[in-house]
Amino acid sequence: MVNYRFLGSSGLKISEITYGNWLTHGSQVENDTAVACVHAALDVGITTFDTADVYANTKAESVLGEALRGQRRQSLEIFTKVYWPTGPGGANDSGLSRKHILESIDGSLERLQTDYVDLYQAHRYDRSTPLEETMQAFADIVRAGKALYIGVSEWTAEQLRAGHALATELGFQLISNQPQYSALWRVIEAEVVPASKELGISQIVWSPVAQGVLSGKYAPGAPVPAGSRAADQKGGAQMIQRFLERPQVLARVQDLRPIADELGLTLAQLAVAWVLQNDNVAAALIGASRPEQVRENVKASGVTIPAELLVRIDEALGDAVVTDPAETAKSSPAAR
Template identity: 80%
Template sequence: MHFRHLGRSGLKISEITYGNWITHGSQVENDTATACVRAALDAGITSFDTADVYANTKAEEVLGAALAHERRESLEIFTKVYFPTGPMGPNDTGLSRKHIMESINGSLRRLDTDYVDLYQAHRYDYATPLEETMQAFADVVRAGKALYIGVSEWTAEQLRAGHALAKELGISLISSQPQYSMVWRVIEDEVVPTSSELGISQIVWSPVAQGVLTGKYLPGQAAPDGSRAADTKGGAKMIEGLLGREDLLRRVQDLRPVAQELDLTMAQLAVAWVLQNDNVAAALIGASRPEQVAENVAAAGIRIPGELMKRIDEILADSVVRDPRQTEKSSPTERLC
């Protein structure tokens, strides 16, 4: 395993970070989820990412139980706050002081830990003054309940404003968690340059484009049994937009010779690709089977030659989504409940 500094901080995290979005508490049974966490630990992963909204708080419980007997100081545990949880009352969502303070206590209880290494704003909250949000985060840090602060799917302007307030309050906003992959590059033009300037790193989710970049989904053919696209518990809904792009599926198949030249699987190529970006501290991987963890971890430390990076660009061509306005669209403009 290789490790990278998170932002301009002294904290190092494993460049392959294990995330339990969709899978834990919903898509897979708890014993399988625990086996996947054990596989991650065995592979040298020390960083684990979750969120209170995943499976409506159950994912945090599963992760906490799976890590219960590990030395806490040897782990980096991340969670997030924003989306509706619990009975979804009017204050069970967003980044108000009330919701943040109640949510961090709930997350710590479910994760069975005294603190998280990174506490992240899961989206930007247009319904709450940013000053209120950042003051609440500062108080969470000063209470010792979180060491660092991060965000997820914030625009460059939002990052700049949040970072300025954090600095004023004496806390460290060091990370951004956006979607990023060979086919989804909306952060490259604005978010990445701004983050580099401010000392913020990316922890990127969906580096394999929810499985599309593994090459398992073939144009005109049904989704394989056991795949996310065949999952009726939520996975299929998340991926249907990508599967409807037949031209993209054809272009992904053309990436196979590139992966073979590097002696990588298609999934390993996709994970290694996001790690070529110097502003990326870690690629988030998920798993429904322990062997998937071992496969993805093999992408750690891989360097893709420049000529092959160029060939990837040529193969994918105009199937890549680059519009930076897509980031802003990911945050609801109104409260969800």
């Protein structure tokens, strides 16, 4: 069963393995399979579910809402996000303007079949909208009872500090950041994590298995497996390319096998357990296209990796690791 952690400096506890439905619900897998995956997550103690309005252009929220229908709402933590374009792509169908945020939360609540979300997140930083406008809209959503807490995704340390200051001034809690983080992608460690610890913000990390690369399924010099993320032209292939185009990465991942074997873990379980060793990480997001993937990934919960093995992981991955903090700023578009 999964363990729980507090989210930021709040009193909210979430499951440290959190179920996310990016690239699956509403697009990659059939609805019946998606529902089966959600129920498998509930069966192993996962109570926290993360989605976004942009996933499958709102369909993912609808699938998740249907999958959770009939569950005790108070026993769940439901997260969603706003920023990226939805609908027909009109001039105000994206970003963090007051108009888009207030319209988007209502749409998300209807699709998720709930009166409120536990966490509403800015999916990226909006350089085109004054931060004051964005944070005031979030404050109004919290006061209206439509969201209990506010989070962000892929914000820099400077952006987190500015957002946190405004949230404090407006009387609500900014408690989380959702960045990409894995043993191969460590760009948050130098600046974002220290700032977050200072501010009482936790990380809810996505892609802890580096889009599947850290599972070891991609062998050096071999074609990508059929049905894998790298073969998915709906979005997965583009995301994973940053790892596959560097030949040393796949070879170094294979060097992690003896370490995983020592711990009695698969490579994917080792990757998830690795991100959870960071005390600023509240949860690792995992997706699934089959229920058995949920049951396997949750075995990473509660694992302690000894310090000497963490050193060996660093040595095995070597120069395959990306650490440049400037990568975080690149994830937010210059204009919407």
